[in-house]
Amino acid sequence: MNGTPETTPPSFIPSGAPRRRSTPSQASAQPQSFQPRRSTPKRAESPAAEGAVPPSFSPVAASRRAEPRSSSGSGNRMADRSQKTAVNGESAPFISRRESRLRPFTPEPYHPADRGIRERHGNDARNMQRTVRPQLHGIGHGRTRAMGAHRIRHRALTVLAALLVVILVAMIGLVNWVNGQLTHKDMLSSMANTPASTWLILGSDERDGTAGTGTEQDVPGSRTDSILVLTRPKSGSSSLISIPRDSYVTVDGQDMKINAVATMSGYKALVEQVEGITGMKIDHVVQIGFGGVEKVVDAIGGVELCYDSTVNDANSGLVWEAGCHQADGGTALAFSRMRYSDPTGDIGRAARQRQVIAAVAKKASSPAVLTNPATVSKLMKAGLSSLTVDEKTGAFDLIGMALAFKAATGTKGVTGSVYYTNTDYYPKSGIGSTVLLNESKNTELFSQLEDGTHDPGTVGGM
Incomplete structure (x- = not known):
């Protein structure tokens, strides 16, 4: 128009053709996009000739034109850009070249589980991490919780362990204190050990200042009025057996009652006499002053x-009404x-002594006593102040004795x-009335x- 050469507007030129300025000589020429292309051996069948979409408008053709541009990484990036299909058939997000230049590259954080994914899926592993990553985060949180629980257990x-150390130190201190309170004396014999x-x-009244009181003047000085053998076998029932104080024995050819042996011949001789009656080795000897019995009973209420x-009874001072009563020390x-007011004499007294021991053991081991520190302290001081033990006995041996006491006096x-044949036997030596023991039954x-x-159950007697 107005003499201006007619040219095809640039906006109507297909993108596949280069845009050139028109010249006057080309004004009447046919538009370049409609000029037939030169045929080549590789493009003998042109899509344009068949009425297909021109190459400039084909995404496939565009990608093919981009391939020979360069063999460097830029060509590969264009190829990656054209791949729209990801793992599981989902479309991967399209990132333009401009966005790829502006967005800094951030590598995926490495996780130990990624190694297996990469080995199984190769180049697609990076895309699969987008779906697997939530599971990996769950595993990490589980490990964190496990580590937290482990720390809690470790602290507990x-x-x-610290509490056990404190208790152990306290027990060691208590054991040392108990051993320091004990009075030791050589009492054990040389007999070989036996299993139980x-x-x-x-x-004895040796330590309470009451020796020789009353009408019991047959033995000068202190007397061993109570003799009991406590046995704890490796298996089976524990036992507590009394030996009557007037039991007839012979020491170095001299007749005497067994309660006089310690005073006349020493405690080792007394231990040997008991070992001869029982046939067992005596492992520990514990002598209790009668004054200590009173203190122990009062300590536990x-x-x-x-x-x-x-x-x-005037001799013992016992005033008792028939029945059961709460007794103080x-x-x-x-x-x-008491024995003179008892029709069975020394046999009845031995039975009552075992009753007192059983009552003390039961009360001392009760929760009401053991959970009261003040009562436990009184009990320990009262008991230890009246004890004399052999040269080897210590705190742990006393604990074992207490446990054996409780077992023996239980159901x-x-x-x-012990068994005996005569409770009023008079030897020719003139030592008075004695108890004659049954040697064969006692051995069995x-x-x-x-x-x-x-x-x-209960054993002994005639």
């Missing part, structure tokens, strides 16, 4: 005792020593006295007690 074990654990329990007869001591224990009895084969 540390606190528990044995304690010889002696009740008294014990309940039962006796079926009414008694008013003084009454329990008189209850243990599964064996209690009673203690053999069963040592093996733990004897049935629970």
Whole structure:
């Protein structure tokens, strides 16, 4: 128009053809986009000739034209850009070249589980991480919780270990204190050891200043008025057996009652006499002063005792009405020593002594006593102040004795006295009335007690 050469507007020129300015000589020429292309051997069948979409408008053709541009990384990036299909058939997000230049490259954080994914899926592993990553994060959180629980357990074990150390130190201190309170004396014999654990329990007035009181003037000085053998076998029932104080024995050819042996010949001689009766090695000897019995009973608040007869005994000081009563320390001591008002004499007294011991053991091991620190302290001081033990006995041996006491005086224990044939036997030596023991029955009895084969219950007598 107005003499201006007619040219095809640039906006109508297909993108596949180069845009050139028109010249006057080309004004009447046919538009370049409609000029036939030169045929080449490789493009013999042109899509344009068949009426297909011109190459400039074909995405495939565009990508093919981009391939020979360069063999460097830019060509590969264009190829990656044209791939729109990701793993699982989903479309991958399209990122323009401009966005790829502006967005800094951030590598995926490495996770140990990624290694297996990369090995299985190769180049597609990076795309698969987008779906797997939430699961990997879950695993990490689980490991964090596990580590937290491990730290809590570790701290709890540390606190528990520290507490156990404190308890152990306290126990060691207590054991050392108990050992320091004990009075030791050489008492054990040289007899070979036997399987069961044995304690010889002696009740004496040696340390309470009452020796020779009353009408019992047959032995000068202190007397061993209570003799008990406590046995704990390796298996079976524990036992607590009394030996009557007037039992007839012979020491170095001299006749005497067994309660006089310690005073006349020493404690080793007394231990040897008991070993001869029982056939067992005595492992520990514990001598209890009668004054200590009174202190121990008072320390635990008294014990309940039962006796079926009414008694008013001047020798022991026992005043008792038939039945069961709560006894304090003084009454329990008189209850243990009374024998002249008992029709069975020394046999009945031994039975009452075992009753007092059982009552003390039961009360001392009760929760009401063990959970009261003040009561436990009084009990320990009262008991330890009145004890004399052999040269080897210590705190742990006393604990074992207490446990054996409780077992022997329980429903599964064996209690009673040795067997005897005569309770009023008079030897020719003129030592007065004695108890004549049954040697054969006692040998059989203690053999069963040592093996733990004897049935629970009461034993001894005629």
